[in-house]
Amino acid sequence: MNTNTVNSKKAIAQLTIVRIIVYIILAILTILCLFSFYMLIINSTRSNGELQGGFTLIPSTHFIQNLVNAWNDSSINIPRGMLNSFLIAALSAICATYFSALTAYGIHAYNFRGKKFAYWFILAIMVIPSQVAASGFVQICYKFGLTNNYLMLILPGIASPVVFFYMKQYMEAVLPMEIVEAARVDGSNEFFTFNRVILPMLKPALAVQLIFTFVASWNNYFLPSLLLTKSELKTVPIMIAQLRSADYSKFDMGKVYMFILLAILPVVIVYLILNRNIIKGVTSGSVKG
Amino acid sequence: MARVILKDIKKIYPMSGDQKKKKAKGKKTEHKTGNLQITDKGVVAVQAFNLDIADKEFIVLVGPSGCGKSTTLRMIAGLEDISEGDLYIDDELMNGVAPKDRDIAMVFQNYALYPHMSVYDNMAFSLKLKHMDKKEIDVKVREAAEILGITEYLDRKPKALSGGQRQRVAIGRAIVRNPKVFLMDEPLSNLDAKLRNQMRAEILKLRQKINTTFIYVTHDQTEAMTLGDRIVIMKDGYIQQIGTPQQVFDHPANLFVAGFIGSPQMNMMDGRLIKKDGKYAVELPGTTVVLSEEKQARLAANDVAEQEVIVGVRPEHVILTDSGYRGTVEVSELMGSSMHVHLTDVHGKDMVVILNDKKDFDKFTTGAQIDLTFTPDVVHVFDRTTQKNLEW
Known part of the structure; x- marks a missing residue:
């Protein structure tokens, strides 16, 4: 056996060990991610009594019972709550993504005085905690009688510096100015260029941000709980909190887990719809790579 | 078809923040950095550019990187503001006119095709914006595709085409408009040597077919010599010589032109x-x-x-x-x-x-x-x- 063969065998062995370690880490991370979902599904099949009894990995038989209990609970209206949440989350996601992309495009494609300042000012907003900004916002809403109004939960989402930053970075990576210029020469006005040429090129980034903003808004408890007081306007997170804080005689953990399971279904559906666009690289082939 | 006149054209890019700070500290700003002159107003990319392009003439702007040739072309297209001087297309002053209203078409170096549209839609885009009749659009697109030999690719997306085919689509997108002036910014520089030679011949044939005013930018002196009726040789923002390919080859105005034109x-x-x-x-x-x-x-x-x-x-x-x-x-x-x-x-x-x-x-x-x-x-x-x- 010559030295080369020994070296190559050593290298293969080392590579195999590294791969095994990597796969073990990935497997642990995957289990950690999926474990909470698994537990949610298991717990939604268990009765309140069984849940009080402690932790188990084996499903029980109370799935339908929990579903019926949650659906028929008089203190909450699940279909209404899900519709409310969906309306707010979908509109917030659309507004935040579209207007952030538009802002990012403005900063990316145009040269104007104060451009750098505008960019850094928007980014600086990221460091302000949303709770700090919300305190003033809630006061204004109460002063002007704007509580119980969905617009107050949708419109603030338009100013989303995180989405703006993501879109700006994505544009820098994939959007050559020649395409914008080609559209200008072709006779397209600036707004038409953005809507018909630029937005389709940003599909993967838009899909990612739509999912993120949809999920963030769907799970948002803080602002809706402060601004929505009418029961018919309440969203899913408020209703879940309501179920959890029910008095001892009505408290049913099985019902709570079932509602949480139902609550994540729309998010899963939205993810499955947009997932295709994330993977699809629509921009390939537009310019010389 | 149009006559294009460039009169004392000058392009100054305003100074960046850092340059302004240097100036405020009292450092001298009137000097040459690299190729281009920097004055108090900014970096002078093009200056004293005077050219009268006849109707249906094929003009080639040639020079090394950073000489101002693409900037000049972009000023003609309306994609860059003209700092000083006048630009006329068919005797109409075009300085403040938007690109879409100049009746020009432009082919870019890296194709600049719309990736989410088919070849057909790419070519029809400008005609749709003019609200042209669908049947008329179809005729024009198919006619252009026939000239360029891309009829079979009309339903494909740009990513499914080779570099040469993409550049043909980019040219097709320009010719469907039947523009007054055809601008080309280094259209062949992304192609390999063999395809470049082939496309050069195609452009010559295309020129005979569509017979309009061409302004072509390249850094390749062979392209300039073979394509142009006249060549404009540029360096450091200045025109060095204007003449027919034979004139600039036989009678170079200066050492730069003598060295730039001719290979070796x-x-x-x-x-x-x-x-x-x-x-x-x-x-x-x-x-x-x-x-x-x-x-x-x-x-x-x-x-x-x-x-x-x-x-x-x-x-x-x-x-x-x-x-x-x-x-x-x-x-x-x-x-x-x-x-x-x-x-x-x-x-x-x-x-x-x-x-x-x-x-x-x-x-x-x-x-x-x-x-x-x-x-x-x-x-x-x-x-x-x-x-x-x-x-x-």
């Missing part, structure tokens, strides 16, 4: 311009060449005195002789029908000689000494200080 580039030798029996001659170590009558007349008309000069001779105009300007062979490149011999002359400068006679090919091994001379009508004489051609 012109040989430059240190020599002396003398008057011998009342006639101008160039004196080089080992040989003296009395210039042709035509050159005599031009130099006399300029009242050129005896002086140290740079003598320029193209590699294809060098003649082998028994005793003359001596060089030592460094390497030889066999090109098939000819041989390029790289030499070092007596002053240690590099020279290239092109030999076409196959009988000579074996003689030039590394280290061999050869003697050269030059025919009187192809020797160029440049001022050592100004680098201008003394015949001009």
Whole structure:
């Protein structure tokens, strides 16, 4: 056996060990991610009594019972709550993504005085905690009688510096100015260029941000709980909190887990719809790579 | 079809924040950084640009990177503001007019196709924006596709096409509009050498078919020579020479043009311009060449005195002789029908000689000494200080 063969065998062995370690880490991370979902599904099949009894990995038989209990609970209206949440989350996601992309495009494609300042000012907003900004916002809403109004939960989402930053970075990576210029020469006005040429090129980034903003808004408890007081306007997170804080005689953990399971279904559906666009690289082939 | 006039065009890019800070600190700002001049107003990318482009003329702007050729083209397109000067298309002042209202079409270096649209939609995009009838759009797109040989790809997306096919689509997108002026910004520089030659011929054919005014930007002197009715050679934002390909090749205005046009580039030798029996001659170590009558007349008309000069001779105009300007062979490149011999002359400068006679090919091994001379009508004489051609 010559030295080369020994070296190559050593290298293969080392590579195999590294791969095994990597796969073990990935497997642990995957289990950690999926474990909470698994537990949610298991717990939604268990009765309140069984849940009080402690932790188990084996499903029980109370799935339908929990579903019926949650659906028929008089203190909450699940279909209404899900519709409310969906309306707010979908509109917030659309507004935040579209207007952030538009802002990012403005900063990316145009040269104007104060451009750098505008960019850094928007980014600086990221460091302000949303709770700090919300305190003033809630006061204004109460002063002007704007509580119980969905617009107050949708419109603030338009100013989303995180989405703006993501879109700006994505544009820098994939959007050559020649395409914008080609559209200008072709006779397209600036707004038409953005809507018909630029937005389709940003599909993967838009899909990612739509999912993120949809999920963030769907799970948002803080602002809706402060601004929505009418029961018919309440969203899913408020209703879940309501179920959890029910008095001892009505408290049913099985019902709570079932509602949480139902609550994540729309998010899963939205993810499955947009997932295709994330993977699809629509921009390939537009310019010389 | 249109006449394009550029009058005293100047482009200044305003100073960046850092440059302004330097200025505020009292540092001198009127200087040259790299190629371009920097003044108090900013970086001067193009200046004193005067050009009258005739209707249906094919003009090529050529020069090295950063010379201002693309900036000039973009000013014509309306994609850059004109800092000073006037631009006329068909006698209409175009300075403040938006690109879409200039009736121009442009082909970009990296195609700039809309990736989410099919080839057909890419080509039809501008016509749809004009609210043209669908049937008319279809006729125009198919006609253009036929000219460019891309009919079979009309339903494909750009990513499913090769580089050459994409560039054809980009050209197709421009020709469907039947524009007054056709602008092309280095359209072939992303293609490989073989495809570039093929597309060059296609552009020539296309020009005959669509017969409009072309303004073409390239850094490739071969493209400039083969495509242009006239060539505009630029350097550091200034026009160096305007002329037909033959004019700029035969009578370069200065040392830069002489070196830029022609491949391999012109040989430059240190020599002396003398008057011998009342006639101008160039004196080089080992040989003296009395210039042709035509050159005599031009130099006399300029009242050129005896002086140290740079003598320029193209590699294809060098003649082998028994005793003359001596060089030592460094390497030889066999090109098939000819041989390029790289030499070092007596002053240690590099020279290239092109030999076409196959009988000579074996003689030039590394280290061999050869003697050269030059025919009187192809020797160029440049001022050592100004680098201008003394015949001009």
